[in-house]
Amino acid sequence: MTTIDEYRQGFAEDPGYLDFASFGPMSKAVLAEQNALGEIHARGRYGAGSVFDEQDIRVREAVRRLTGFPTDRVVFQPNASMGLFHAMFGLTGQVLYSAREYPSIPVAAQRAAQALHSVDSITMQPPQGVVTPEVVRDNLTPATTAVAVSLVDYRTGYRSDLEGIRDVIGDRLLIVDAIQGFGVVEAAYELADVVVAGGQKWVRAGWGTGFLALSERAATDLVPLISGVTGTIVPLGSSYEEVPPPLQGAAAFQVTRTDPIAQARFATALEGIADVGVGAISGAITETVSSIIDLADEFALPVISSRDESERAGIVVLEPEPPQVTAITASLINHGITATVRDGLVRLSAHVSTGGETLGALRGALTSYATTVQY
CATH class of the missing domain: 3.90.1150.10 (Aspartate Aminotransferase, domain 1)
Known part of the structure; x- marks a missing residue:
């Protein structure tokens, strides 16, 4: 420790x-990790590429230590917003969120509604911008299938009561943008169906880092609409002549090969947080x-x-x-x-x-x- x-x-x-x-x-450790892997990248020595391949499971294990989500339901993201786009485009039904949320949630929800017409974007107007369980309860409708909240509100610094919100929404999906509290706030992430966060703020891992974590239900129910080549089933030796189907679970929610140095930065920062x-x-x-x-x-x-x-x-x-x-x-x-x-x-x-x-x-x-x- x-x-x-x-x-x-x-x-x-x-x-x-x-x-x-x-x-x-x-942090100093994150900077050192970036420099060390950057040196390996620059030299391109034979066999050195394996260290880059190791970073994906490393970063998912680091996220598991802090959230409790198993590694097969965690996928690295280049930022929190990309994780929210994956979640919103994978929904059907009505998603409820505060009109005063940081734009990442409203933009993803509205883009999904405009593009697919299978998800409806509904906003609430909480007093002083504070999303409480009572405010959520009063704005739920029979058509509401998901509720999206920030773990910590960027305007007011208010920390959401995830336990209370889960109680009032029942079995609807709970989407949590955790970026303003991840790494510095103890939270009941296990109550959420979708958790996204980026590493450039409180985690102190720099830009280009983040994750998407899914509950078992979300991993099954969300449609991996934005699923690129690394999120698909590509048989060994494939000629890529046909578009392959998406992978199962969280792994489907990725677009292309991620930056392994960014993964290493994020993993280093998360490991330091878990250790203390x-x-x-x-x-x-x-x-x-x-x-x-x-x-x-x-x-x-x-x-x-x-x-x-x-x-x-x-x-x-x-x-x-x-x-x-x-x-x-x-x-x-x-x-x-x-x-x-x-x-x-x-x-x-x-x-x-x-x-x-x-x-x-x-x-x-x-x-x-x-x-x-x-x-």
Whole structure:
């Protein structure tokens, strides 16, 4: 086992970085793995290609350790969005989701509806954008066959209650976009039928990494409509003169040969998370998030993300008065704080490597901002 301090020392981003909900700088181990396999790739030594072939089962085993889905129901994806397209295009019936979801879910659902006319895209308007079991229950119809939610909402930082949502939707398919919490939030993934995530945010594996995991029912019921050559049954020695049928299960949901170096980056990051434990990572982030909330309170900045530890992950959302948005944005920039400012909201997102120097820079930014505010 790796201690949380050992895990923390595996990162080297500059102080002031508070934007992990956008992307997380890669760990030292991930960078080293990329460089090592890149060197093998560059040399092309005889027999060295076998290391690339090994990365597929390696990454699926790493996903299994964190989600509980067996490796034969996990398939690597180049990003979370591709996994959602596979899921939405494989559905029939009505899929329900929040109109305020990150576009990955709505775009995939609407494209499937436009292209196939066998799936109906229905949205709900949850208060404050928070998808609760009660909101889901009130928007279900007899035609609803699937419900899609984010594990953690990108706008509000709210962590979905998967257990409660599963209770209210019954045997409908539950699709979870886990990208904003995967690797830093303990979640009941076994309650979901479809789980997708990318590795560029909290996993800190870089772009071009992700997975799609399916329940036994989803692996059987979803139609692998977007199934390319690597997702098909190609007999050994085939001349490719006929279009082969898709494979069975999760393996069907792939288009072409994946990037084995991306798989290795993702596997390295996931193995590191599994070794330290998601619970330990979550606990460390919880403490840092509490410190950020305390700073916001000290400077009278409204916190609109949840203060309840059971409802939050690594995101803190501040809502300054509209005339003050420019001032706080400038102050954050001037003090070297990397954050997201959108629609008048300031989103700060922390990881285990967010240390005292970053919190000190944030304090400096808020102190400077406070001098510009007239009461």
